[in-house]
Amino acid sequence: MIDEKQKEISIVVPLFNEEENVEKLHAEILQVCRNNHYLFEIIFVDDGSTDETFERSKTLSPLKIIRLRKNFGQTAAFDAGIKSAKYNYIITMDGDCQNDPNDIPLLITTLEKNRLDVVSGWREKRKDTLTKRFISRGAHTFRRFLIKDHIHDSGCSLKIYKKECFDGLSLYGEMHRFIPALLMGSGYQVGETVVNHRPRHKGVSKYNWKRAIKGIVDMMSIAFWHKFASRPLHFLGGLGLLLIFLGFSTGAVTVYNFLTGQGMSETAWPLLTVFFFLAGVQFFVSGLIIDVLLRNHYETTQNQVYSIKEIWQNNASENK
Structure with missing residues (x-):
């Protein structure tokens, strides 16, 4: 059964040198949230950008900006934003405008209709470069062999989580794409739905062979912990x-x-x-x-691997 109450959502977007995309992305998210009468917050995490990403983001409203001291990586940026989120539904997405905010209602509906804890987006028709698709396809094949989580597109950042999923969850390395696998291993109900994928609006992709290799190493770590996390x-x-x-x-x-x-x-x-x-x-x-x-x-508190420089919040016209 779908909950007809007003939806309360936190949208977390990591950014690294996306000065040309922040205004467009914020406007699209804002329109979707207002059209669907959500109670919402938008959280941009500036992951040590060296361009005008932070300055341009400060002109947008409503918006919370978490500014990290340097580039700690996408996983750290997601972790910072998720820990700052206040609403029960947490939606994550990339800052390059390739994820479509118009899919947010679909994620919420899929989560509630199927009584899930997590819904992962599946970019069935990808609009990436040939090189990026080749790397992703190889990593995907290797991942499914190791982890066997039946997720078609773990690299898609467009996901929705119940906030409780992150209680006690530690993220590091390039593990953001494997969060559903980690949660599945802890007994959470995980599903997926096909989402729209768009060509990059502006800017340069940050995905490369170095990140792919880091992802494979983290993947092997998760495969181990999937079986032996509680008792090595x-x-x-x-x-x-x-x-x-x-x-x-x-x-x-x-x-x-x-x-x-x-x-x-x-x-x-x-x-x-x-x-x-x-x-x-x-x-x-x-x-x-x-x-x-x-x-x-x-039994001890886990230390975060990143450092927050400042938090900027502009609540003008919030939820109006």
């Missing part, structure tokens, strides 16, 4: 026990060879026995240590 001892301890078992097996062969008269210096079995046994003990003990560290980590 299950992985490291299991591997350690396997190596210890191999150590005992090669040790048995070593003893047999010794009893049949073969010299210890004539075979590699003794060295293999020592190697497997010591490596197994090391993995097992490492698993125990990491288990203890994780328990302490979960």
Whole structure:
């Protein structure tokens, strides 16, 4: 059943050198929110822009601007904006005008109609360059092999979340595109819907091979945590026990060879026995240590990896 009450939404947009796009994007978001009578806030996160992004954004209203001290990356920018959001529905989108704000009502409807916690946009007909599509396609194939979250387009920033999804969620690296996978692993209900994708309005794309490689590394990390987040001892301890078992097996062969008269210096079995046994003990003990560290980590406040320079808020004509 769709909730007919007035929708309360926070729209979070990270920006890095998007001076030519901020006015257009803000106007489009504002029009959608007013046409649908939303109670809303727009949050721009200036991720260390070196152009006039911040200055041009200050002329817009209503708007909250979170200005980071330097370029910390899109994940950090999303995290800063999300933590500042005050409404129950949080919508994220890119600042290059390729995501279409007119899809916001569709995201809300899909979330409520299907009783989901997260809805991810799916850019079925992408308007990117051939190089960007090639990199994204390769990363997507690798991601689905590792994570198996059945999301067609994890790289699409246009998403809607219930605010509760971010309680205790730590974001770092290039993990913003894997938030649905992380939440799915925690039991949240995740869905997707096809959204519009437009050619870049102005400016230059910030996506490159460097970001793709970082994303793949984070993807492998998520694949590990997907299975062993709560108890890494299950992985490291299991591997350690396997190596210890191999150590005992090669040790048995070593003893047999010794009893049949073969010299210890004539075979590699003794060295293999020592190697497997010591490596197994090391993995097992490492698993125990990491288990203890994780328990302490979960019980303490997590530090953010970015620094906020200032917060600018212009509430003139808010929600009018």
